[in-house]
Amino acid sequence: MKASLIPHTIDFKKVALETLHIEQQALAILATQIDVRFVQACEIILQCKGRLVVTGMGKSGHIGRKMAATFASTGTPSFFMHPGEASHGDLGMLVKGDVVIAISNSGKSDEIMMLMPLIKHFNIPLITISATDQGPMPQNADVALTLGELQEACPLGLAPTSSTTATLALGDALAVALLDARGFTSDDFARSHPAGALGKRLLLYVKHLMHTQHELPKVRPDTPMGQVLFEITDKRLGLTAIVDEQDTLLGVFTDGDLRRLIDKEQGFDVNRPVSEVMIKNPSTISQELRAVDALEQLKEKKINQFIVVNTHNQVIGVLSMHDLIQAGVA
Structure with a gap:
């Protein structure tokens, strides 16, 4: 039998608990960022006559896809637009009346910045989510939501961990706030999940x-x-x-x-x-x-x-x- 390549000195449980603790701290910092900007973002989305378009590159894009799916299933028409594909034809998805949520922890995604001229041309409200309000994206936003100065759980400080957790939580907070504002009910939720077990339990009489x-x-x-x-x-x-x-x-x-x-x-x-x-x-x-x-x-x-x-x-x-x-x- 081959000897294990994993050093026996690693305490996996300790590392896991440290990771969760760091991410808990990130959520606590995020809570301090919920202010009038959050209210403004909700009001903009509620007034939207079109769709809520979520965009982001890399890990931010993965979080954006989940956010768009959550919005769509809780009463806010939404879809995810890949910023790289958008500049190669998919930008036609974006029309007047839409609202854009653009996600970038650094606030300076090149792919998203390429979309700014069209967003401005159509006068489409832009909500950004980034670590701080310093960067070309939040500086060009109608509302710049921030996560705060977070420590990534990754010991190298490179892999998005705490920042993606906070972004996901902020997306959930927006979706739940909008759900409540729309008076969205369990029946409404079931209608968008008719094939699932929950839909059957709520829709069948x-x-x-x-x-x-x-x-x-x-x-x-x-x-x-x-x-x-x-x-x-x-x-x-x-x-x-x-x-x-x-x-x-x-x-x-x-x-x-x-x-x-x-x-x-x-x-x-x-x-x-x-x-x-x-x-x-x-x-x-x-x-x-x-x-x-x-x-x-x-x-x-x-x-x-x-x-x-x-x-x-x-x-x-x-x-x-x-x-x-x-x-x-x-």
Whole structure:
């Protein structure tokens, strides 16, 4: 076996904690930089009639991509524009009515400075994020947001570490402030994440998943038990609703009730009317309930199905635990 090339004197845990401590200090310094400029930046973005365009080179660009994605998913239309590609044709992405956030820790990215003439020509508001306000970028900005004099966690002081952490945190602060100002809700967030688990949990309602019409098991109270079993088996939902002529819910009978009935009576009479053995006043839900809330109620009541009724207590559907699992809610 080859000897390890890593000196045994390195205390990895100690280095990790030192790194986190330095980055915590960077965030504390960033907090001192949140002043009227932050408010001005938020107001400019809120007044934007176009898109919020985020740009940055290198590691700043990676952070910028994440910032743009966060803005877009929290109610602020946004995208990332690579400054190098922008000067080779992609600058057509930028139009009047947009707002630009340009990120450069040094405040003097050559690639971003090449974009300044067009930004000024279109009178596009420019917000910069840099360590200080000294540099051609912040000097040309409408609002120059600063991170403060930070110590990089990299022991060489070269790799962006604390500065990118602070920039990311500042982007999150902007996004959350704007989210709050717009009155952005969980429903709004879900609409931009329809395929994700969160979107399913927030956008799906009982009415989207319940079984209705020909899939809905229901019988009259005088229906013989033999026929009731056929209805339960045919509709494959593990129960049937018992309703009157107006479809008003009178009771429910489940396959679990059947097993308990057989155990109790050592069999059952197929001609017996279901009204004699049905469960009265069963648990019901509204079709306007979120599917995720229906799931919680199923778990709380320790049952597998709900009868769905309207405001007149008329049966309009059945929702089962299997439906929720299949839809990705559970």
